[in-house]
Amino acid sequence: MFARLLWESFRRQRRRKLLAGLGIMLGMTAVVAMLAIGANVGDQLNRELSNTYGANIVVYPEAARMAVNVGGVAMPVQAGPKRGSGLLQESSLPKLKQIFWRNNIVAVSPELSASASLVTSDADAGASNVPVLGTWFHHALESGANSITTGAPQTHPWWKLRGAWPAEGQSGEIAMGATLAAKLGVNAGDNVMLAGQPARVTGIVSTGDADDAKVIAPIAMAQQIDDAPGAVDRVLVSALTKPEDALARRNPETLSPKMRDRWYCSPYANSISYQIGEAIPGAHAEPIRMIAQGEGQILSRISGLMWLVAIGALLAAILAVSAAMTTAILERREEIALMRSLGATERVVFLLFLAEAAVLAVVASTIGFLFGTMLARLVGHSIFATAVPMNPALWPIAAGLGLIIAFAATLGPIRRTLASGLALAIRGEA
Amino acid sequence: VAQPAISGLRLFAREFAYRRGRMMSAAIGLAVAAAVVTAVLTLYVDLGEKMHREFSAFGPNVVMTAPHGLSAADEANAESIAGAGSAALRSGYAVATMPPGAPVVVEGTNLDAAMQMSASWKLTRVAASGVLVGARAYAVAGQASSLSLSYGGQTVTVPIMAVFESGSEQDARVLMDLQQFVQWTGVQPTAMSLRVVGTPAHANEVISELRAQNPGFEVRPIREMVEGEAHIVERTRALMLAAVVLLTLTVCVGLIATLSAAVLERRLDYAVMKALGSPHRQLARFFLLEAFALAAAGAVVGAIAGALAALTIGELNFHTVVGLHPAVWLVTLAVNLVVAAIAAMLPLRALRGIQPAALLRGE
Numbered sequence: 001m002f003a004r005l006l007w008e009s010f011r012r013q014r015r016r017k018l019l020a021g022l023g024i025m026l027g028m029t030a031v032v033a034m035l036a037i038g039a040n041v042g043d044q045l046n047r048e049l050s051n052t053y054g055a056n057i058v059v060y061p062e063a064a065r066m067a068v069n070v071g072g073v074a075m076p077v078q079a080g081p082k083r084g085s086g087l088l089q090e091s092s093l094p095k096l097k098q099i100f101w102r103n104n105i106v107a108v109s110p111e112l113s114a115s116a117s118l119v120t121s122d123a124d125a126g127a128s129n130v131p132v133l134g135t136w137f138h139h140a141l142e143s144g145a146n147s148i149t150t151g152a153p154q155t156h157p158w159w160k161l162r163g164a165w166p167a168e169g170q171s172g173e174i175a176m177g178a179t180l181a182a183k184l185g186v187n188a189g190d191n192v193m194l195a196g197q198p199a200r201v202t203g204i205v206s207t208g209d210a211d212d213a214k215v216i217a218p219i220a221m222a223q224q225i226d227d228a229p230g231a232v233d234r235v236l237v238s239a240l241t242k243p244e245d246a247l248a249r250r251n252p253e254t255l256s257p258k259m260r261d262r263w264y265c266s267p268y269a270n271s272i273s274y275q276i277g278e279a280i281p282g283a284h285a286e287p288i289r290m291i292a293q294g295e296g297q298i299l300s301r302i303s304g305l306m307w308l309v310a311i312g313a314l315l316a317a318i319l320a321v322s323a324a325m326t327t328a329i330l331e332r333r334e335e336i337a338l339m340r341s342l343g344a345t346e347r348v349v350f351l352l353f354l355a356e357a358a359v360l361a362v363v364a365s366t367i368g369f370l371f372g373t374m375l376a377r378l379v380g381h382s383i384f385a386t387a388v389p390m391n392p393a394l395w396p397i398a399a400g401l402g403l404i405i406a407f408a409a410t411l412g413p414i415r416r417t418l419a420s421g422l423a424l425a426i427r428g429e430a
Numbered sequence: 431v432a433q434p435a436i437s438g439l440r441l442f443a444r445e446f447a448y449r450r451g452r453m454m455s456a457a458i459g460l461a462v463a464a465a466v467v468t469a470v471l472t473l474y475v476d477l478g479e480k481m482h483r484e485f486s487a488f489g490p491n492v493v494m495t496a497p498h499g500l501s502a503a504d505e506a507n508a509e510s511i512a513g514a515g516s517a518a519l520r521s522g523y524a525v526a527t528m529p530p531g532a533p534v535v536v537e538g539t540n541l542d543a544a545m546q547m548s549a550s551w552k553l554t555r556v557a558a559s560g561v562l563v564g565a566r567a568y569a570v571a572g573q574a575s576s577l578s579l580s581y582g583g584q585t586v587t588v589p590i591m592a593v594f595e596s597g598s599e600q601d602a603r604v605l606m607d608l609q610q611f612v613q614w615t616g617v618q619p620t621a622m623s624l625r626v627v628g629t630p631a632h633a634n635e636v637i638s639e640l641r642a643q644n645p646g647f648e649v650r651p652i653r654e655m656v657e658g659e660a661h662i663v664e665r666t667r668a669l670m671l672a673a674v675v676l677l678t679l680t681v682c683v684g685l686i687a688t689l690s691a692a693v694l695e696r697r698l699d700y701a702v703m704k705a706l707g708s709p710h711r712q713l714a715r716f717f718l719l720e721a722f723a724l725a726a727a728g729a730v731v732g733a734i735a736g737a738l739a740a741l742t743i744g745e746l747n748f749h750t751v752v753g754l755h756p757a758v759w760l761v762t763l764a765v766n767l768v769v770a771a772i773a774a775m776l777p778l779r780a781l782r783g784i785q786p787a788a789l790l791r792g793e
Contacts, residue, residue, distance in 0.1 A: 030680040208653030288597040293550035294488035320684030
């Protein structure tokens, strides 16, 4: 009998139920979308910061001589130790993708500085000695399932390229900094002689810094020019990190084993740098503090802001849904009064209406969860160009929230109607 | 036939008196929506301003170099062009040697200002005064408490005030007080780091102005800093707008349900009014008046609550006061009125379809 009553209620009041269900469904769509975006905004922003500021960790050879650079340009000094001694080895870089936080390493580019003679097609210009920066462009950093294709375009996202990046390895292809290219009158597609070897300039790069005056070549070419096979001066690493807190600043050697584990297993720039130092022999990795801390500060501010906005939107959506539900029940005061006058107990009335609300809430919340997930994906795509993944944990949250709102919105009006007297309710004056 | 003289406001007042619960529930929904819209839009407008302070953690965003030297007047001029909150820092460079005969870049600069501009450095204090030494230089120097630096045949021994870690090429440098540096080396400062506080457009204006006033100097932005700020602020603003759109949509549906119920509930009243000769246009006007009155009341309450919420969020999240923008309140009012108008469309159609004769016969 009860099930039949419930069924008939849905069958005969399709429009009302549809409207109430639509209210819950759209409210839950907004709630799920905001929660999905809120839960994901940290990761999305972290990637965005990484795509904007590039590398946030630098890896040096432990025993390297001190760089005598100002603004990325080597200062003239007396001859230092022979190149190649104490430098990092390119072959050890796949170990970067074997550390505990390997999945957080999103871009890597090694660098080797050299200098070489360059002759352009302008025969009158003669040879000039130019600085060469060897690096990766689209290098496959392979380490089992954790392989990535990476290079300087990812660690230096502000570089602007006209043309194409050179192919990796001994391809005979190079890129040229915009200042140097303008000075030598070289354009993308021109052929030059670099260190006595023919090379094709595939692109002109505007870096906005000292690298504008350099030839930017595949690292294999720089290693050959510098007679330092496999050598690397430094490695720039872009990692997704967690904002620095008090624990991050502690020295891991002075921590208790439990705290050290916590420090080690948190994706701080410091702990990722530490793990890189452990993985690559003879390497010293450290956060580029200006970038790492700046990113951390921005990340915590924006994530905090988005959570507060999400909570506000959640509150508003809950109120909107509960208003719609309350209205739907208020409409049925006469029906409640009629049921009571025909002998239905208060318990039966409550049970019937709560059962209706439960069915409506669960069905509408489930549809709302699906639409909300799709909406979050859409928002993620249009703002961050990456999808917000489906989070199944949000379904029980949406259904539970839908149930609570539906029950809360149902109980009040029923209680009021039952308390106000049947005759008044039937006359519509309750 | 003369139209019956029915006052819309009087009808609304009666409606409010008899159906307070429903009216309040719709008004609360609209007020909360207005509060969130006001709060989010206030933060949206102020976001760039609030984020400048956060972005200053990235350090300088403009670099100026002059081969023939930069004076204190150039520094003051750059600071005044860059505007309030900005900072300029001159530096001179010399390659000296330190024991055990290692070449080291010595940078002469204002040490206090350098520490302030590079707030991200990890500093380990050693003494009250002296030079700042980068971590790599400190390791090469054998972690001594003072350094003997030689340049052009002149040797100075200076105490180490602090060791810093920056993760940049500065870690291989020694930073010395500018006056002492010039006295010792005779080298004048040739570079200036500038932190311009403001929008990226403002930074570009400052660069243009500096170039125009100092044609012999090279002035360039640190591109990743200037462009990065604009990029991140734009993304955050887009997220906030998405939240406002989502919320407006939800409130709109809630209001459709409430207004539709109002029509359904009062269909007998409307049928009587129609039977007595009220044209549909007049009934629609009454109905819209009710929806707009609710929207306006919700907007006023919501704008006040939203402004307070924005102030609280600004204090909690950015630790600064968020400005109040009357234009945002107008936008909130407009949003509420549009939501009310959209939400009223469906119930208005139902209102048009009311057949007085059938309804009054109880069909």
